[in-house]
Amino acid sequence: MKINFNIEVNNQSVEAIKGETILDALNRNGIKVPTLCHMKDFTPTGACRMCVVEDEITGKLITSCSFPVAEGMKIKTHSPKVVEARKTIVELLLSNHPDDCLYCVRNRNCELQNLSDELQVRERRIIGKKNNYNIDNSGVSIIRDPDKCILCGRCVEVCEKVMGVSAIDYVNRGSQTIIGTAFNKGLNVSSCVNCGQCIMVCPTGALTEKNHFPEIREALNDPAKTVVIQYAPAISVSLAEEFGIESGKDINGIMNSALRKIGFNRVFDTSFAADLTIMEESAELINRITNNGVLPMMTSCCPAWVKYAEEFVPEFLPNISSCKSPQQMMGSVIKNYFAKTENLKAEDIYSVSIMPCTAKKFEAQREEMTTHGISDVDAVLTTRELGQFIKLYGIDISKIEPEVADSPLGTRSTAGKIFGASGGVMEAAIRTAYYKLTGKELVKFQIPEVRGFEERKETKIKIGELEIGVAVVNGLVNAKKLLTEIKEGRTDIHFIEIMACPGGCIGGGGQHIGSNEDDLKSRMKSLYDIDTNETLKVSHKNPEIIEIYDKFLGEPLGHKSHELLHTNYDKRDVLR
Amino acid sequence: MEDKTINILEQYPNSGNDSLIPILQEVQDAEGYISEKSVIKIGKHLDIPSSKIFGVATFYNQFRFQPLGKYHIQICRGTACHVLGSATVLSTLEKHLKLKAGETSRDGLFSIEVVACIGACGLAPVICVNGKFHAKVTDKSIIEIIENYRKENDESEK
CATH class of the missing domain: 3.40.30.10 (Glutaredoxin)
Structure with missing residues (x-):
């Protein structure tokens, strides 16, 4: 039972719940206290001291993020002493910080910048020696600039507690401290899985994604190139936030129109490829179950999870579905099927994808993701970058009319669309597997047991005579726990969906920075609303899917599919 | 060639995080420095990521990451x-x-x-x-x- 009592804050009585921190009590009562190292649901570290408040009884400054409320407490949140302390902290952080806000990707979306503005820092009072570290440009997805790092430690926390990867940690001591990898090597040889969650929590520009604007613009300006673009299921419900529109709003049509205005020759929907993935993956699942294949089967859509498996749990690589991810299936279909129908050579197509994900940048350049030496996907933009790209081309999204995606490769079922949320792949796969095994459609398509943000969702599904156990996990640390149970002998699970990011792709590392839990919930709701409202709810009824199998692929797991849509992975040696 | 790090680790069966610093000290005594290979072996033994071990080791002045000079x-x-x-x-x-x-x-x-x-x-x-x-x-x-x-x-x- 919650025990409530009152504490005195700024001479007013405020209700507090026993056991919560001062910060939680303040936030719930409409008082904002600035924080830097604080992250919701993580153990407070109290490292940055930004959240200090004054304890009126002792006159001391205490960190509200880590200090529990107590009866009789008297707090001042914005006394001169408190404000002075906070301002000094910001001034100290700025003293060795590079003064290149104008050139920084995080300009106008930087917590340090905002704090310095809120606290009225208007002059450089403390002059320190500027940081002068090397930028780590070695990774394919993520760039680290230790100069801009303020050592809040949020990236270290996320990498360890959410991903279970710990590619980075504090290195050295005192004023020499930096965030670094083991032996200060590049991210490319570290165990980093490129999920990008570190970027999502970085308050400054110390962690950013690798940008491919120049290559894409060059391709757009090259008349010999046919430039095509595909966008992931989660993009249309996430992009709005980049433009300050309410979170979760689906602006698919406007996005199609904007992409055409930028100059992309064809606009495709990766959700189509998600349908294709479902056709292949459900066939593979049935094949494994009926022919005593390796079980449980695990999804392969998430490139961060795949790299994690290669590095940390290579013994489970045979469990991972051989299906390429939707991005790569689409890339492959574009350069092989679409090219053929349009009489184009694969090398004359420049294929761009928009993903809510930084690991997709890594996936796109993998050797396994090529056909006859040609990359399936040439460049990857994150949701954030798409926002910047649209602005770069001067497109006012409030004044343009929605359009539909190009066909073929643009029609999708809602099963493909819900890939964007944790549990979506599972649900979509079951819908099709059920049909394939029983010849009948599910009576109720929705499977609420696999939906939502919980770390792990497990349920049993009855398909005719067969009962299969399924599990859905998000956050690689949760995947690790489940895999340990399986290693220790659990056999009641046949199919596992693993997504690295919290909530699935809607919470991906390429999404809008500064979104909160509610924004993620709206994105998820929006995806499931689409599923509720539209009629084409299963991948195998998607007319364009039927067409591509008729005209080109033959059958799921057939010869052509194997050549273009499937791959395999090997153990990867990294510094871990 | 015998592996000094492995020999040391064998003295620490079923150990946890608390054995990290004594192990690092012994490895440095035996090999003169903390090598990348040693860190990986220690990490496997104690189930600690190598970045964490490097983080701990760089915190203390006593640890070196290059072999001693002549x-x-x-x-x-x-x-x-x-x-x-x-x-x-x-x-x-x-x-x-x-x-x-x-x-x-x-x-x-x-x-x-x-x-x-x-x-x-x-x-x-x-x-x-x-x-x-x-x-x-x-x-x-x-x-x-x-x-x-x-x-x-x-x-x-x-």
Whole structure:
């Protein structure tokens, strides 16, 4: 039972719940206290001291993020002493910080910048020696600039507690401290899985994604190139936030129109490829179950999870579905099927994808993701970058009319669309597997047991005579726990969906920075609303899917599919 | 060749995080430094990511990540030595050898280690090369000392 009592804050009585921190009590009562190292649901570290408040009884400054409320407490949140302390902290952080806000990707979306503005820092009072570290440009997805790092430690926390990867940690001591990898090597040889969650929590520009604007613009300006673009299921419900529109709003049509205005020759929907993935993956699942294949089967859509498996749990690589991810299936279909129908050579197509994900940048350049030496996907933009790209081309999204995606490769079922949320792949796969095994459609398509943000969702599904156990996990640390149970002998699970990011792709590392839990919930709701409202709810009824199998692929797991849509992975040696 | 790190790890069965620092110390004693390979082995044994081990090890001055040089120079930066100019001696030494404290020269000849006090304050500023003390070192004499060692090495190799 919650025990409530009152504490005195700024001479007013405020209700507090026993056991919560001062910060939680303040936030719930409409008082904002600035924080830097604080992250919701993580153990407070109290490292940055930004959240200090004054304890009126002792006159001391205490960190509200880590200090529990107590009866009789008297707090001042914005006394001169408190404000002075906070301002000094910001001034100290700025003293060795590079003064290149104008050139920084995080300009106008930087917590340090905002704090310095809120606290009225208007002059450089403390002059320190500027940081002068090397930028780590070695990774394919993520760039680290230790100069801009303020050592809040949020990236270290996320990498360890959410991903279970710990590619980075504090290195050295005192004023020499930096965030670094083991032996200060590049991210490319570290165990980093490129999920990008570190970027999502970085308050400054110390962690950013690798940008491919120049290559894409060059391709757009090259008349010999046919430039095509595909966008992931989660993009249309996430992009709005980049433009300050309410979170979760689906602006698919406007996005199609904007992409055409930028100059992309064809606009495709990766959700189509998600349908294709479902056709292949459900066939593979049935094949494994009926022919005593390796079980449980695990999804392969998430490139961060795949790299994690290669590095940390290579013994489970045979469990991972051989299906390429939707991005790569689409890339492959574009350069092989679409090219053929349009009489184009694969090398004359420049294929761009928009993903809510930084690991997709890594996936796109993998050797396994090529056909006859040609990359399936040439460049990857994150949701954030798409926002910047649209602005770069001067497109006012409030004044343009929605359009539909190009066909073929643009029609999708809602099963493909819900890939964007944790549990979506599972649900979509079951819908099709059920049909394939029983010849009948599910009576109720929705499977609420696999939906939502919980770390792990497990349920049993009855398909005719067969009962299969399924599990859905998000956050690689949760995947690790489940895999340990399986290693220790659990056999009641046949199919596992693993997504690295919290909530699935809607919470991906390429999404809008500064979104909160509610924004993620709206994105998820929006995806499931689409599923509720539209009629084409299963991948195998998607007319364009039927067409591509008729005209080109033959059958799921057939010869052509194997050549273009499937791959395999090997153990990867990294510094871990 | 026997693996010293593995031998040490065998002395720590079923150990957890709390054994990390003693293990690192023993490995450094046995091998002279903490190598990348050792860190990976220790990490596997204790189930700690190598970044965390590197983080812990770099926190302490006592751990080195390069093998010791043939001539290991310990330079005292304690109070007495500091007062008598050990900072200048250190910076001269670093410039002369193009090395930083904690590093080893590429030819493997010299390595520098900063120590807090070696209990020879009467001789300040003092350095210790392979256990041999050099007293009242100045920014001029330090170069002479180093070059003498280099000569000694050259002659021994002839």
